[in-house]
Amino acid sequence: MTTPEIVASAYDQALLTRQVGDLLDRHLPKAPSAGEEVLIKPNLLLAAPPDKAILTHPLVVRATAAWVLDRGARPLIADSPAVGSVAKIWRMGGFEDALKGMDVEVRGFETAAPVDIGAPFGTIGLAQEALETSMVINLPKFKTHAMMTLTLGVKNLFGCVVGFEKPRWHARAGIQREQFAKLLVGIAEAVRPTVTLVDAVTGLEGQGPGKSGTPRPMGFLVAGSHVHEVDATCAHMAGLAPETLPTLAAALASGLLTDMPPLPVPEAVFKDFKLPTQSPVTFGPSFLKHLIRKHMVQRPVVNPAACQKCNHCLSYCPVDAISETPEAVAFDLETCIRCYCCVEVCPHAALEAVDTRLGTWLQKGKRLVDRVL
Structure with missing residues (x-):
């Protein structure tokens, strides 16, 4: 397990190709075998251009796919969007142009496989590719989230719930943020991404994670092999103590996150980072x-x-x-x-x-x- 790493970056193809490749070399336990399928899971929430900062930037996805191809493996880029088809998001999000000519497979998750994520949820259906692929590269976007405060590595894996099963699980988790956070952590532990690399070059602040949010230049990539530690690092960058982020509080309660070594977090950059306006969903007698x-x-x-x-x-x-x-x-x-x-x-x-x-x-x-x- 590696210590999370923060690297200053920009949306430059040559720079990202080098930086993403170096980060994957350092934080993956081993390179994929020739011919092995590697799942790349970006944030493909809905159709939006790159400058809206709603999706993982296409140049970050390109750099990741290039690293996989350079090792003779087969990149599969997949997600289950909240709105619209993967094909439409791929086109409007700039991915079609950015990855033009690259030998990659792109599709939406369609087939779910059952997996037990523990009490109180029991068995949930998750994308078969996420459960059966031996290497999962998790590529979240650094964004605010109206319910979960931030959407980072753990929340990005909710996209492994196929199609309209997502709102059904929202309903089952009910009105408690803590309960939904526990569900998200259970999903993350079932998928167990091999590495998480957060696109924090331009983030989304305010009332994210969709089009009500505001793009925010940040200038970083964050990577590590432990998804909860990566999320904790990002929480520090946004000026939050880890225990105040619902998904991290759930990970702490489950013993999945312990004290982290001190990191050179560039906190000054994010002192005025605008978190979503929130009030407790339930409180009182x-x-x-x-x-x-x-x-x-x-x-x-x-x-x-x-x-x-x-x-x-x-x-x-x-x-x-x-x-x-x-x-x-x-x-x-x-x-x-x-x-x-x-x-x-x-x-x-x-x-x-x-x-x-x-x-x-x-x-x-x-x-x-x-x-x-």
Whole structure:
């Protein structure tokens, strides 16, 4: 197991080819055999150009595929997008041009194989390629996430859940961030990526991980063989203690992450990194939780002027809490579990998670009390 490494970088093809190759040489236990299939798992959330910083940058994917090809192995680039086909994302995301002429296979995950990820979830179907390929190169994007705070190596592997099984597992995990984080960690442990290399050259801050986020120049690659340690390193870069990130808290509770050696984290670069606005999904005494969630917890809100009524959010909602009206989509807040999948998949940046008026007042009051005490 290797110590995570942070390397200053830029979106330059020659530079990335050299840097990604060096990082893979240092952090993989061995090179792939000639003819061996190697799974490359980028973030292919939805169709967006590279400058939106929603997807793993095509030049990072190209450099990874080139390293695999140089060793005589066969790169398979695959994901299960939230919205749209892999073919459309490949074209609009700049991958088609960046990898033109390279002997790579590109496809969406379609076949799931059962695997037991432990209590309380039991058996889950994950992409067969992710479970059966001996080398998995995990290529997440450094992004904020409305529910999980950041989407990094562990969250990227949720893309190994095939198609519309993802919203079903959102529903099963329920309204607790901690429960969903535990699910994500279980999936990551089942896939066990051989190496994780985070594209943090340009990240996404604010209300990510989709088109409501804001691109943020950062200038780094982060790599390591232990996905939780890589995520912890990225959390430090965003100014977070690891235990405050739900997926890392779940990994710590499971004994999958222990004290890390000190790293030269370039914290100054990220002192003003904008995290998503969040409030607890549930809190307070159990007999008041229904009223608290209804009147005090963040809720998804639509901008009718931006809504194109494409119904991506409606079809993806795990609990059918969204309906169509003549003006825009509408939310049943009694049914909504606050997973913010709708915000994530909206291709028009028409949705965001916002605090209620009462919730905003209480958050301000809490910050004032914290300062006084």
